[in-house]
Amino acid sequence: MNGIAIVVTLVGIAALGGGAILYVRARKLAAVARASDDDVRHRMYELTILKEVGDRIGYSLNVEKIANVIVGSLNQFIEYGAASFMLITPEKIIFKADLDKPVSHAFLDDIKVRMRLALNALLDRDLSQTPLEETITGTAMVDGMNEPVRSFFNIPLVISGNIAGLLTVAHTKDGLYKEKEMTMLYKIVGQASQAVTRLEEVITVERGKLQAMVESMADGVLMTDTDSRVLVANHALRNIVSTPDGRDVTIFDVIDACAGMFDVRGRLEESIKQGRTFVADNINLAGSIYQIFLFPVKGANAGGGTVGGGVIFRDITRERAAEKMREDFTSMMVHELRSPLDSIKKIGELLRTPSIRDDKAAYDEYMGMVYQSASNMLELVNDLLDVAKLESGKFEVRKKPASIRELIEERVKFFETPAHDATLRLASSVDEHIPHAILFDQMRTAQVLSNLLSNAIKFTPPGGQVTTRAFLHAHGADINQEAALAGIPLPLSEKDPRFGTLQNSVVVAVTDNGEGISPENQERMFNKFEQFSTSIRAGEKKGTGLGLVIVKGIIETQGGIVGVISQEGAGSTFYFTIAV
Amino acid sequence: MNELEQYKALISEVIKKQIIILGPDIAVLKARNVADLTIDKDGTVTDIKGDPADALEKLIDTYVELSGQIVKNALGSIFTKYPAVAARRATQA
Numbered sequence: 001m002n003g004i005a006i007v008v009t010l011v012g013i014a015a016l017g018g019g020a021i022l023y024v025r026a027r028k029l030a031a032v033a034r035a036s037d038d039d040v041r042h043r044m045y046e047l048t049i050l051k052e053v054g055d056r057i058g059y060s061l062n063v064e065k066i067a068n069v070i071v072g073s074l075n076q077f078i079e080y081g082a083a084s085f086m087l088i089t090p091e092k093i094i095f096k097a098d099l100d101k102p103v104s105h106a107f108l109d110d111i112k113v114r115m116r117l118a119l120n121a122l123l124d125r126d127l128s129q130t131p132l133e134e135t136i137t138g139t140a141m142v143d144g145m146n147e148p149v150r151s152f153f154n155i156p157l158v159i160s161g162n163i164a165g166l167l168t169v170a171h172t173k174d175g176l177y178k179e180k181e182m183t184m185l186y187k188i189v190g191q192a193s194q195a196v197t198r199l200e201e202v203i204t205v206e207r208g209k210l211q212a213m214v215e216s217m218a219d220g221v222l223m224t225d226t227d228s229r230v231l232v233a234n235h236a237l238r239n240i241v242s243t244p245d246g247r248d249v250t251i252f253d254v255i256d257a258c259a260g261m262f263d264v265r266g267r268l269e270e271s272i273k274q275g276r277t278f279v280a281d282n283i284n285l286a287g288s289i290y291q292i293f294l295f296p297v298k299g300a301n302a303g304g305g306t307v308g309g310g311v312i313f314r315d316i317t318r319e320r321a322a323e324k325m326r327e328d329f330t331s332m333m334v335h336e337l338r339s340p341l342d343s344i345k346k347i348g349e350l351l352r353t354p355s356i357r358d359d360k361a362a363y364d365e366y367m368g369m370v371y372q373s374a375s376n377m378l379e380l381v382n383d384l385l386d387v388a389k390l391e392s393g394k395f396e397v398r399k400k401p402a403s404i405r406e407l408i409e410e411r412v413k414f415f416e417t418p419a420h421d422a423t424l425r426l427a428s429s430v431d432e433h434i435p436h437a438i439l440f441d442q443m444r445t446a447q448v449l450s451n452l453l454s455n456a457i458k459f460t461p462p463g464g465q466v467t468t469r470a471f472l473h474a475h476g477a478d479i480n481q482e483a484a485l486a487g488i489p490l491p492l493s494e495k496d497p498r499f500g501t502l503q504n505s506v507v508v509a510v511t512d513n514g515e516g517i518s519p520e521n522q523e524r525m526f527n528k529f530e531q532f533s534t535s536i537r538a539g540e541k542k543g544t545g546l547g548l549v550i551v552k553g554i555i556e557t558q559g560g561i562v563g564v565i566s567q568e569g570a571g572s573t574f575y576f577t578i579a580v
Numbered sequence: 581m582n583e584l585e586q587y588k589a590l591i592s593e594v595i596k597k598q599i600i601i602l603g604p605d606i607a608v609l610k611a612r613n614v615a616d617l618t619i620d621k622d623g624t625v626t627d628i629k630g631d632p633a634d635a636l637e638k639l640i641d642t643y644v645e646l647s648g649q650i651v652k653n654a655l656g657s658i659f660t661k662y663p664a665v666a667a668r669r670a671t672q673a
Contacts, residue, residue, distance in 0.1 A: 114603075117600050118600055118601045118602075118603075121597060121600045121601050121654055122601055122650065122651075122654050124654065124656075124657065151605060152603050152605070153602060153603035153605050153606045154601060154602050154603050155602075155647065156601070156602075156647055156648070156650055156651065158647075158648050158650045161649075161650070163650060168603075175605075177605055177606070179606070179609045179610070182605070182606045182609075183606075183646065186606075186646050186647055190647070190648060
């Protein structure tokens with residue numbers, strides 16, 4: 001071989017070697033590119049399926065829906081014979097399988113066994129006896145195939161740290177699933193579960209707020225599902241139906257509490273079925289009167305169907321009592337107005353008879369009776385008008401500088417005659433340090449004093465004494481010491497915390513040594529209807545009972561306070577204040 | 581049973597429990613990612629290189645990374661059978 005041939009050979013070898021190196025490098029680059037393509041493809045799929053899962057799940061907390069979405073999306077990504085899930089509920093296991101390839105019943109049964117075993121291991125309890133609710137979709141099953149499960153993997157569905165179920169992918173082919181694919185699917189399911197967990201945490205916080213509100217309600221609140229299972233029952237309801245502490249309220253507690261009075265279950269079922277609200281009035285449960293509302297509870301979503309029923313027990317015992325008092329008051333007012341009218345009518349008939357008409361003395365006496373009856377009516381009508389103004393907030397006082405000393409002396413003098421007739425002594429004592437002129441409505445305050453003196457005279461037995469006192473109260477000073485110095489026998493602030501913040505004031509107190517008032521009646525004295533019922537029981541000393549209601553209105557409109565302190569058998573002190 | 585054998589038995593049980601929970605394919609594949617472990621196809625550990633305690637923790641971490649803390653919780657009953665290993669884990673925690 002000559003030199004040229006050797007050179008050519010060497011060049012050829014070099015070229016071959018270079019070509020071989022280039023070929024190997026190109027192969028490597030192609031492999032890297034393919035791997036990169038796979039990565040990109042997997043990543044794209046991961047993003048796509050997560051988006052799809054997110055879009056389709058939305059803000060749902062329904063784990064079954066979420067599992068359906070994931071299973072329904074799987075065939076875009078992975079080959080399977082059966083993609084299935086099991087969800088654990090308190091009563092059963094929900095099993096759903098989507099078949100993408102023909103498989104046998106034995107194949108599916110094997111999957112179910114494996115899934116139950118996995119759940120047993122996860123929960124550390126035996127679920128083999130738990131009923132299974134089964135749904136199969138996709139390709140029809142073929143029993144003759146006799147192909148066993150050769151590839152499969154489970155993905156636990158975990159919501160808020162608890163096992164909600166299991167998702168399983170299975171195939172008849174052996175070694176089908178690669179680690180990368182399976183890992184990605186775990187990741188996808190994990191992310192969907194985390195999204196639901198986060199949403200559930202938000203819902204739990206919000207539900208907590210709602211529960212706190214429902215618990216705080218004075219009304220008894222109950223919510224059931226459509227099968228009458230109790231979902232919500234607040235503290236007030238537990239008390240109404242007497243459910244012992246530590247036990248959940250059941251519909252039977254409610255049925256028992258209403259037994260013989262109201263068919264709560266029947267009415268609730270009717271309400272849910274018909275989609276309308278029922279109201280039952282005046283249901284007496286263990287001595288209390290209730291108004292019961294029953295209504296269907298609709299799903300939160302627009303167009304959502306009925307998800308259960310709600311019942312509200314509203315205690316109307318006090319309202320009914322007040323209503324009865326109002327009715328009594330109205331009928332008594334009618335009576336109070338009719339009595340003087342009846343007298344006037346009868347006297348009018350008498351006055352038409354010649355014998356009376358010609359008897360001057362008798363005529364004058366009867367005319368005096370007409371005048372008295374008309375005056376009584378006018379007084380009553382004025383009282384009613386005053387109360388109406390007070391209740392509507394239209395009552396007005398006109399404060400002008402005036403002397404409270406002169407007003408007290410004038411009123412005491414005015415009542416000397418009726419006091420004398422009742423064989424009572426009237427006295428007054430006004431602190432000399434009280435300014436001569438203070439701001440108050442003289443006419444209305446005279447009305448207040450008249451009412452208190454008139455009542456004191458009415459309820460003090462013969463031989464008793466009625467004393468009107470006035471003294472100064474300095475803000476922050478001990479009112480009882482001030483009252484004792486003024487000669488008032490009972491401590492004023494015993495039950496009246498308002499004295500603690502009272503500004504500088506004149507305190508006017510009318511004290512008698514009469515029969516006194518029971519603590520129960522003291523609380524009712526200034527209430528329109530309560531005082532009225534008390535006055536009815538007073539029998540012969542009856543009145544409309546509106547006087548003290550008006551007294552309270554006048555004094556409070558002037559910015560003062562009014563009250564009573566009394567001891568049965570020892571007497572009473574009615575007091576009011578005027579700011580100085 | 582010496583410590584290594586205890587670890588081999590315990591880790592084998594862990595893998596076999598995960599085979600039940602997650603399925604054999606993924607449970608064994610993930611276990612084989614722990615380089616210190618040699619595992620046969622049914623999940624039995626045949627050899628452990630290095631510190632077996634480290635290998636156990638790596639294996640558990642691998643499963644937790646895959647499917648969350650819940651699979652770790654399911655291993656409690658296995659550790660009760662190996663009190664010496666459980667005690668060592670507790671002191672290392």
